[in-house]
Amino acid sequence: MSISLNCIFHQYIKAILLLCGAWTLVMTPALAQAADNEIHLLLTANLNGRFGISADNQDTEDPMLIMAQSLIRERKTKPTDLYVDLGNAFYPGLLSRFSYGSVMMDFLDYFDCAATLVSSQDLNIGVGNLEFLSKGKKTRLLSANVKKDGKPVFAPYFIHTIKGKKIAFIGLTSDKGFLDIAEKKILDVTVNDHEKTLADTIAQLQLQHVDYMVALSGRSYSENLALMEKFTDISLCISGGDATGELYAAKAERVDIGAGRSIVTLTNPAGYYVLSLSAGQKLSVNSLVFSEPGYSRTRDSNYVDFANRLTIWKERFSRDGEAEVVKNTVNVFVDDMRVAELLRDRFGAEVVILEKNTINPVKVSGNITYAGILKMVNNEFPLFTYKLSGSELKKVALDKENLVIAGTDGQTVQGYLIEDKRSYQICSPQSVYDSIVKRLDIEIKYTNSWKTIPDEIRADLNGEQVIALNDYGYLDNRYRILTDIFLSNFYDKSNVSRDDDMDTPPGKPGKSYEKWGLEDKIDVTVYNRIHKYVFTPYVFYIRQDDTYYQNLLRGTLLYTYNLSPTLKPYLKSRVDTVVKVVDDLRPLLFRETFGVQAEMEHVTGKMGLGFEKQTQDPNEDLLTGLETIVGVKYDLLKNLRYTMDIDTFIAFQQVDIIDPQIRAEVTNALSCGLNSFMAVSAKHKWFYVNSVDSSQQYRDSQFLLTLDLVTDFKFF
Incomplete structure (x- = not known):
């Protein structure tokens, strides 16, 4: 019985071994084929040149050296076919900025990065600098749509053969970046339409018979999805750099869109990814695995050489950065708003606009080096000054999520309500200027200071140390001068009716007429946060031969105390006389x-007490009374404005309130703008006055068609 059982057992073992052998013979080719078709890509994104600046203990403390150690370990312990970076590698790391990207380019080159996508923050280094860095390097700077004079600045694509498959990698830079203004204007550097560029690139690659095309994109998920749907030749889209990976308010690392095609996004910049692909009939995604970098001792020759080179850069940075010391800096906490107020002081701007996190909040005290200033600043674009209209400024001020704005709350500037058509002086870095131009979709003239925020902070700390002040209210107490010019030529048809014994008021016509004339007014305003003085000379003059139909010369001085944006006490002096003396008479009428x-968006009103007196030709009694002035401005359409002005003075002779004198002027106008300084207007003017000592009345009704010159100048 035992012999029989042993035989059965041996036969059973023999059968199992035969089955295993058969399985091995069948599966080994299949497994080998699967391994031959599997591709492993090592990927990074948003490295930002995050080198430390100290050479002490850098192997264990420098983030970029620890990243290098991890990449070396990954390639030695696991199969890796290609290393690609998805962009934003060069900026804003301090050492990378100091070396104009050179140290970061060395990192990519020493550690066998095949290519890095040129992304928005990389452009801060400057297209010219990036172009220079790429010369003689194994690592390619990749972008099909960054062009100079219509031609690609960087490699639009590269082709790499992996396990017998020709794979083309195409670089698509997002349009979030800001090009240096000199490169845009002088060298004609642009970020072109990615769809047209991609179509042209695909056509070139089809002639080279590649097996797969992979898009390396810095664009958003929605844009990448549209791209994949339109260009079916793209097998895979890998995004990073400027791409956040947000899909319906959540971050997604992988989205499969059918037919074996996918969009992969590197959402975590704190490490590296390994992307596993199957290169069969389609290039399909197997897995995307994230790893955090960690210290790993290595004797790799490339690592040792790079670490030595990095030490030299750090020593140079330490020497140059420590050379200029700002001594005895006051104790102050510096943030975005404090720097914005500093720029208002240094540029005399009404409003300063910065991106959030332009400044790394830091406490400044004692001695500080220029390197210390560079550490706190994340934006080194040149500072621009330019003008925005009130309506444009209101739109920009709504973006409180991304911008830090000093000088306005979005409703007022220097304590006064923002006027839609008034210009305001703005200061900002070029990056903010470019984003405003894109948002408003207009061209804005600017002045380039060729100075940066670090330059201004250094100059201030060495000088007045405005950055350390606790109160910046003095900025709004600076006086500014504003000049508004209104010049009109018009056709005037006037109908006058009056009683026989009624005297003609100063400067008013004695009979009806139909003539050409002019109406000119200049407002010269000197103001600050508290006080405003407005001097207004006004001429209304019509003449035919020796007959003067309108002959009014008026001067007004208005003072307002800016108690609040809507309510202001005022004091006004006005004198009316004639432009040309007629019959040796020059009447003078004073009003105090x-x-x-009260001031609102569309309506301004004044109500006050005072006196009115005509002092000569003829001399009349002093009248006391109530002044009421109302002004209305309303834009019916973009270039069509309605205005109404009412000016009344109800006067009494001393204590006699039974027979008041009423003097009233009402003007209604409809103005159509032809351009920024010319307009055509239709106006109706109505004037009324009655005498105190009799029932005599004077009325003047006019209809005018005018060609207007309207402009303003502000002296900051």
Whole structure:
């Protein structure tokens, strides 16, 4: 019985071994084929040139050296076919900025990165600098749509053969980046339309008979999805750099879109990824695995050489950065808003606009080096000054999520309500200027200071140390001068009716007429946060031969105390006379009033008490009374404005309130703008006055068609 069982057992073992052998013979070719078709890509993104600046203990403390150690370990312990970086490698790391990207380019080159996608923050280094860095390097700078004079600046694509498959990698830079203004204007550097560029690139690659095309993109998920749907030749889209990976308010690392095609996004910049692909009939994604870098001792020759080179850069940075010391710096906490107020002081701007996190919040005290200043600043674009209209400024001020704005709350500037058509002086880095131009979709003239935020901080710390002040209210107490010019030529048809014994008021016509004339007014305003003085000379003059139909010369001085944006006490002096003396007569009419001015977006009103007196030709009694002035401005359409002005003075002779004198002027106008300084207007003017000592009345009704020159100048 035992012999029989042993035989059965041996036969059973023999059968199992035969089955295993058969399985091995069948599966080994299949497994080998699967291994031959599997591709492993090592990927990084948003490295940002995050080198430390100290050479002490750098092997264990420098983030980029630890990243290098991890990449070396990954390639030695696991199969890796190609290393590609997805962009934003060069900026804003301090050492990378100091070396104009050279140290970061060395990192990519020493550790066998096949290519890095040129992304928005990389452009801060400057296209010219990046172009220079790429010369003689194994690592390619990749972008099909960054062009100079219509031709690609960088390699639009590269082709790499992996396990017998020709794979083309195409670089697509996002349009979030800001090009240096000199490169844009002088060298004609642009970020072109990615769809047209991609179509042209695909056509070139089809002639080279590649097996797969992979898009390396810095664009958003929605843009990448549209790209994949339109260009079916693209097998895979790998995004990083500027791409956040947000899909419906959540971050997604992988989205499969059918037919074996996928969009992969590197959402975590704190490490590296390994992307495993199957290169069969389609290039399909197997897995995407993230790893955090960690210290790993290595004797790799490339690592040793690079670490030595990095030490030289750090020593140079330490020497140059420590050379200029700002001594006895006051104790102050520096952030975005404090620097914005500093720029208002140094540029005399009404408003300063910065991107959030332009400044790394830091406490400054004692001695500080220029390197210390560079550490706190994340934006080294040149500072621009330019003008925005009030309506444009209001739109920009709404973006409180991304911008830090000093000088306005979005409703007022220097304590006064923002006027839609008034210009305001703005200061910002070029990057903010470019984003405003894109947002408003207009061209804005600018002045380039060729200075940066670090330059201004250094100059201030060595000088007045405005950055250390606790109160910046003095900036709004600076006086500014504003000049508004209104010049009109017009066709005037006037109908006058009056009683026989009624005297003609100063500067008013004695009979009806139809003539050409002019109406000119200049407002010269000197103001600050508290006080505003407005001097207004006004001429209304019409003449035919020796007959003067309108002959008014008026001067007004208005003072307002800016108690609040809407309510302001005022004091006004006005004198009316004639432009040309007629019959040796020059009447003079004075009015002095004080009261309260109310100001809203479309309506301004004044109500005050005062006196009115005609002092000559003829001399009349002093009248006391109530002044009421209302002004209305409303834009019916973009270039069509309605205005109404009412000016009344109800006067009494001393204590006699039974027979008041009423003097009223009402003007209605509809103005159509032809351009920024010319307009055509239709106006109706109505004037009324009655005498105190009799029931005599004077009325003047006019209809005018005018060609207007309207412009303003602000002296900052």
